Amino acid sequence: MWGMIATWRMALEGVEQSRTLLANHQSAGDAIEEAIKAVEDFPYYKSVGYGGLPNEEMEVELDAAYMDGTSFDFGAVCALKDVANPISVARKLSKQAVNNVLVDQGAKAYAQKEGFEQKEMLTDRAKIHYHNRLVDMKQEQLVPYAGHDTVGMVALDAHGQMVAGTSTSGLFMKKKGRVGDSPFIGSGLYVDSQIGGASATGLGEDIMKGILSYEIVRLMKEGKHPQEACEIATFSLEQELIARRGQAGDISVVAMDHQGRWGSASTIDNFSFVVTTETEGTVVYRTKRDGQRMEHSVADQEWLDRYLADRMQPLVVRKEGEDE
Template sequence: MWGIIATWRMAIEGIEEAGRRLDDGAESGDALEAAIRIVEDYPFYKSVGYGGLPNENMEVELDAGFMDGDTLDVGAVAGIRDYANPVSIARLLSKEKVNNFLVGAGAEAYAHKHGFERKNMLTDRGIAHYQKRKKETVDKGLSPYSGHDTVAMVALDEHQSMCAATSTSGLFMKRPGRVGDSPMSGSGYYVDSEVGGAGSTGLGEDIMKGCVSYEIVSKMRSGMHPQTACEQALNQFEKALIRRRGKSGEMSFVAMNNKGEWGVSTNAPEFSFCVATKKEAPIVYLSHRDEAGHCHHEPASEEWLEAYARRIKAPII
């Protein structure tokens, strides 16, 4: 049995490629890295990789994390600039004995030393988004912060090995050096091949207040189905934030166990995700939460998919 699950519609092309590789017997880490690189390389996905939206100084700073569920090895980068495919840098760091999490100039020096592609990640479209947002918010004295759509994935291969990874350009117009939950193991992602894995997307400042991805895996370890584990972990954490802070940001979680069973939870009005398994062809789902805290998933309609494609490529005016 193999499977892969990911946050957001933007992951479907990567999921399709990973599914083909997993069906041919590829290792979970190779399939997962290939899938995220596809998302990172597409210029119209404005919250990940090339074309990712910049910080307040109009610089693209990228974060990524990778975890091997067999060894529990973790690698991560944060605030890295001018390097393509940070997920691949994070994966290589996971193989190091020490210095597994590098930031800023240190991450860039490591990438350069190991021959990773140096690339200007700021696109003309990203600049246009920045200028539009600045006029609409900063110039009027309003908060500019928006956009926090991390791609998080969990993969299982035919050998029962699992991996998890994340990649993001973070909060749009964030302060230079800002890092959210995405590269942090236990918070942005966690995986154990003996159990399963989970990953997150949403407002990093709230998600990193807990170790929800780890909590989901812990609940699955006790025998809980991934769907129930996702719902319970999110609902409990959200209630704690509201009780102690008065509010909770939007957050969503995806999970898969080592049987290929999967689950998703969200407190957003609507959350899209992608999944493929040996028994289920790659598909985009939409998830909504009811008043009882249960999430219901339905396949995205052709109309929804077409509207999405038009929206991400629409002219910036």
């Protein structure tokens, strides 16, 4: 049995490419890296890789992580600039005995030394988003932060090996050097080939408070189905945050166990995820919350087409007083 699950519709094309790898009994590690690279390379997905939205100083700082569920090898980069594929750098770091997590200039120096592609990651389209957000903030008293759709994946290969990976540009207009949950083991991702794996997306500052991905794997270890584990962990954390702090940020998760069973939960209404398995093919699901339970429905072609069209529509620089 083999399979893969990933956050958001934006993962679809990458997951479909990696389905071929998994069907040919290639490794979960190769499948995860190639699927995430496809998202990183697509300029119209504004929360990951090339075209990712910048920080408040209009710099694109990228975070990524890779974890091997068999060896527990782990690598991550934080606030990496001007490198095409952070997930590949994170995977390379996971093979090191030490120095597995590198940040900012240290991460960039390592990537340069190892020959990873250097690339200006700030696109003209992202600059327009940045400018228009400044206009919006002046007119509507908006907070700068918006857009934190991490791509996170868990893969199981035909050999029973499991891997998890994440990649993101983080919060739009974040403080320089800000890092969320995505590159942190236990929060943004966690995987154990004997149990299963999970990955999270949403407001990293809140996800880290519950070490959410590890908690989902822990619940699966106790015998919970991935769907039940996702629901228990996600909604328990949400309730705890509200009880202690009065509010909770957006939280969404995906998980797959070592049998290829999967699950997902979200505190928001517009979360989507992609699943491919040996028996199911590749399917995009949309989620709807019903109390402490989730209802998943297959996304129809009209929604899939609109999703991509919305993200690829032309942008214009707005002036103060102009409507969006």
